[in-house]
Amino acid sequence: MSITIVGAGLGGLALARVLHVNGIEAVVYEREPSRDARGQGGMLDIHSGQRALRDAGLIDQFHEIARGEGQDMRLLQPDGTLLLQEDTPDDAPLARPEVDRADLRDLLLDSLPEGVVRWGHAFESAENGRLRFADGTSATGDLLVGADGAQSRVRPLVTDARPAHLGQNVVEVGIPDIDHTRPDLAAMVGRGNYWVLGDGVSLGAQRNGDGRVRIGISFYHTGEDWLATSGIPFDDPAAARARLLDLLDGWHPRITALIEACDDLIVPRSISALPVGLTWPSTPGVTLIGDAAHLMPPVGEGANMALLDGALLGLALAAHRDDFPTAVKEYEREMFERTSAAARMSADMQELLMSPDAAQRLLAFFQPG
Template identity: 85%
Template sequence: MRIAIVGAGLGGLALARVLHVHGIESVVYEREASRHARGQGGMLDIHSGQRALREAGLIDRFFAIARGEGQDMRLLEPDGTLLLQEDTPDDAPLARPEVDRADLRDLLLDSLPDGVVRWGHALGSAADGVLRFADGGSATYDLLVGADGAQSRVRPLLTDARPTHLGQNVVEIGIPDIDRTHPDLAAMVGRGNYWVLGDGLSLGAQRNGDGRVRIGLSFYRTGEDWFATSGIPFDDPAAARARLIDLLDGWHPRFTALVAACDDTIVPRAITTLPVGLTWPARPDVTLVGDAAHLMPPVGEGANMALLDGALLGLALAAHPDDHPTAVREYEREMFERAGAAARMSAQIQELLVAPDAARRMLAFFQPG
C-alpha cells in the first residue's frame, strides 16, 4: 500500500510516525524547502494530544521538552484588575504543559527515518492515484492523506467546504529575551499565559521556551478588510506599534508598555474556520487530518486534534493493513464525532471572547459555580 501524506505539520508527521512504529511505510510530501524554511509559531497547550504521543512512542521525549510552568495563567481586565492567577507547583503533573511548536515538530521529524519527508514538493493536483507537483514531478499513491492545513489542496477531492472569516483579526508581535531586556514586564507576564480581555479586543501574552514573549492582539467583530482599514502601517514597525497603542485606548499603561517593548516583527493574521461538524462521503483512497479536516478557532484544540487524527488514522491502518477503505471509514467515523465536539466547544469559547463582559464570562468558565 502506497500511502502519500501531503503536509509535514503535526498531524501528517504523527501519522507517519505511528505507521513507522507499526512497520508501515509512508511518504510525506512537504512544499517547504526544509524544516527551517519558516518559523513555526509559538507555544501549544498539549492535553488530549498526549495520547497520540504515547501511541507514537514519544511521550517521554515529549515530557523532556514540555514546560510545566507554561500551565500558569493570569486573567485580567483592561483597567488592570486581576481576576485569576493560577501558578503551577513544580511537582504538578504535566496535564496541560506548553511546548514550542517548533520543538514538537522537530521531535516528530527526528523520529522518522531519512527520506520519509520529501521537502520542496508543492502539490499541484491529485487524481486517479497520481500526485503532480509544482516542479513537474509526480508520484503514485493508493491512499492520499491531506495534512496540508487550512488552505488544503487535497480537501476539494472530498468536499466543497472552504474556510470562512471568523470576524477576528490578530496582530502578532513579541518581545525577545524579555528577562534580560525588560525584567519588569517579564515578572508581570509570569511563566505562562497572560490574558487581558476587553470589549471586542484581547491581548494574549505567552512565554516561549526561548525567552521570547509572543503577544497576540485580537480584534473581534471585524471584517476581512479590517487590516486595510485599521490604519496600522505594517511596513513601518515604529508607527505600527504607535497605532496599536492608540487602539488600546483606555487600557492600563502596563498593557501598552508590552506593545511599546516589542521588536519590529509585526504580523497580521486573519482567523478563518471550517463549518462546525463538517463531514463528507467516505472515499477509499482519500482522507484528511488536522486543519484540512476541521479548522476551528485558535483556543487550544487544533493541535491536539491534529495529533490525535494522525495517530488514530495510523492505528486504524495498522489494524486493517490489507483493507485501507475500512480503516478510512473507521477513522473518519471517530474523527467526525471527536473533532465535531471539539469544534463546538471552541465555538462556545469564541462566543465568550466576543462578549462585552468577556473577562468575567471567561472567569466563570474557568471557575464554574
C-alpha cells in the same frame, strides 16, 4: 499498498510516525524547502494530544521538552484589574503543559527515517492515484492523506467546504529575551499565559521556551478586510506600534508597555474556521487530517486534534493493512464525532471571547460557582 501524506505539520508527522512504528512505510510531501524554512509559531497546550504521542512511542521525549510552568495563567481587565492568577506547583502533573511548536515538530521529524519527508514538493493536484507537484514532478500512491492545513489543496477532493472568516483579526508582536531586556515586564507576564480581555479587543501574552514573549492582539467583530483598513502600517514597525497603542486607548500603561517594548516583527493574521460538524462521504483513496479536515477557532484544540487524527488513522491502517478503505471509514467515523465535539466547544469559547463581558465570563468558566 502505498501511503502518501501531503503536509509535514503535526498531524502528518504523527501519522507517518505511527505508521513507521507499526512497520508501514509512508512518504510525506511538504511544500516548504526545508525544516527550517520558516518559523513554526508559538507555544501549544498539549492535553488530549498526549495520547497520540504515547501511541507514537514519544511520550517520554515529549515530557523532556514540555513546560509545566506554561500552565500558569493570569487574567486581567484592560484597566489593570487582576481577576485570576493560577501558578502551577513544581510537582504538578503535566496535564496541560505548554511546548514550543517548533520543538514538538522537531521531535516528530527526528523520529522518522531519513527520506520519509520530501521537502520542496508543493502539491497541485491528484487524479487516479497520481500526485502532481508545482515543480512538474509527480508520485503515485494508493491512499492520499491531506494534512496540508487551513488552505488545503487536498480538501476539494472530498468536500466543497471552505473556511469562513470568524470576525476576528490578530496582530502578533513580541519581546525577545524578555528576562534580560525587560525584567519588569517578564515578572508581570509570569511563566505562562497572560490574558487581558476587553470589549471587542483582547491581548494574550505567552512565554515561549526561547525566552521570547509572543503577544497577540485580537480585534473582534471585524471584517475580512480589516487588516487592510485598520490604519496599521505593517511595513513600518514603529508606526505600527503607535497605531496599536491608539487602538488600545484607555488601557492601563502597564499593559500597553508590552506593545512599546516589542521588536520589529509584526505579523497580521486573519482567523477563519470550517463549519462545525463538517463531514463528507468516504471517498476512495483519499482522506483528511488536522486543519484540512476541521479548522477550528484558535483556542487550544486544533493541535491536539491533529495529533490524534494522525495517530488514530495510523492505528486504523495498521489494523487493516490490507484494506485501506475499511481503515479510512473506521477513522473517519471516530474523527467526525470527536472533532465535532471539539469544534463546538471551540466555537463556544470563541463566542465567549467576542462577548462584551468576556473577562467576567472567562473568570466564571475557570471558577464555576
